[in-house]
Amino acid sequence: SAVISQKPSRDICQRGTSLTIQCQVDSQVTMMFWYRQQPGQSLTLIATANQGSEATYESGFVIDKFPISRPNLTFSTLTVSNMSPEDSSIYLCSARTGGRAGELFFGEGSRLTVL
């Protein structure tokens, strides 16, 4: 298993600002992903965070809006840029252990409210 720590756990942000969410895993992992979960909804994949290279984004998500870094095998950041109220959501970091076919674990999430 893996313990995934995210911060901030929650924040209230002003429209037009940007916020960076940090994700730290307690062991080296092959793959890390960022998901968004709007209140009462399912999980939607934003992107795969690739170590040492640009993230792979899903349809509807772009790098300018959600820049992602992954400088090593245990850490990643997601920035939500130029926020609007529609960006109010829970952002979840996840990591896969045991190689490419391993299990996926999640952090506790970062709840963002944009005013």
Add this chain to the structure above:
Amino acid sequence: QQQVKQSPQSLIVQKGGISIINCAYENTAFDYFPWYQQFPGKGPALLIAIRPDVSEKKEGRFTISFNKSAKQFSLHIMDSQPGDSATYFCAARGQAGTALIFGKGTTLSVSS
């Protein structure tokens, strides 16, 4: 093709009863089917998972039944307890290395 359809959206079960949540998929390339449990304010936690080479997997009170020909799988919670009240998500994954695709979730309430 990439969707995982989950039902019901919500479920109320008496304590001690059996909770059953169903999921269906279209993509025959999916080869890994986990279930996650999420409590309010927490991240999803892996509950149990199955691969398509078996038809059933049991861990304690939780059982996954898998029907490959029907492209359906379900979660059964035996002897449901109030502490099981949570949102449950089914998911599926294609080839190794790809991300999970989640169903819309089922909110389970177990009444005492």
